[in-house]
Amino acid sequence: MSRHKSKTSLAPFINIMSEWYAKDISKKVKTGIKTKGMSGKPIATEAPYGYVKDPDNNLICAYHNADRRMTMAGITEALPFMDEDMQPVARHTLEKLHNMTDTEFEEARFYMTLSESDQE
Numbered sequence: 001m002s003r004h005k006s007k008t009s010l011a012p013f014i015n016i017m018s019e020w021y022a023k024d025i026s027k028k029v030k031t032g033i034k035t036k037g038m039s040g041k042p043i044a045t046e047a048p049y050g051y052v053k054d055p056d057n058n059l060i061c062a063y064h065n066a067d068r069r070m071t072m073a074g075i076t077e078a079l080p081f082m083d084e085d086m087q088p089v090a091r092h093t094l095e096k097l098h099n100m101t102d103t104e105f106e107e108a109r110f111y112m113t114l115s116e117s118d119q120e
Contacts (some may be wrong), residue, residue, distance in 0.1 A: 042057055046083070052081040052082050053081060054081055068097055068100060068105040072076040072094055072097050072098065075090050075093060079091075
């Protein structure tokens with residue numbers, strides 16, 4: 001009976017240590033991901049939408065801040081590097097861009113801007 005009692009008396013201490021360990025590992029993983037991202041290295045296994053990975057794991061932007069023809073050229077250039085399931089989406093996008101006028105493309109363009117809280 002004394003062996004059973006000694007195990008239960010250590011349980012709170014073991015729980016506290018386990019909780020501390022989990023928090024410590026979580027902080028280290030978050031710091032590692034942030035450091036990797038800030039150094040320009042990809043932190044995800046898949047490229048985000050609008051980007052593709054080349055064989056050296058560099059991200060290539062499929063869209064340019066240019067006209068419709070340059071955007072189409074960028075997507076066409078990136079097409080061989082895209083995953084098989086992303087290629088039909090890119091081909092569909094190319095078809096839409098091909099059928100679009102330059103004026104329609106300019107009207108559909110969007111720009112990334114900082115929010116008010118980011119500018120402070």
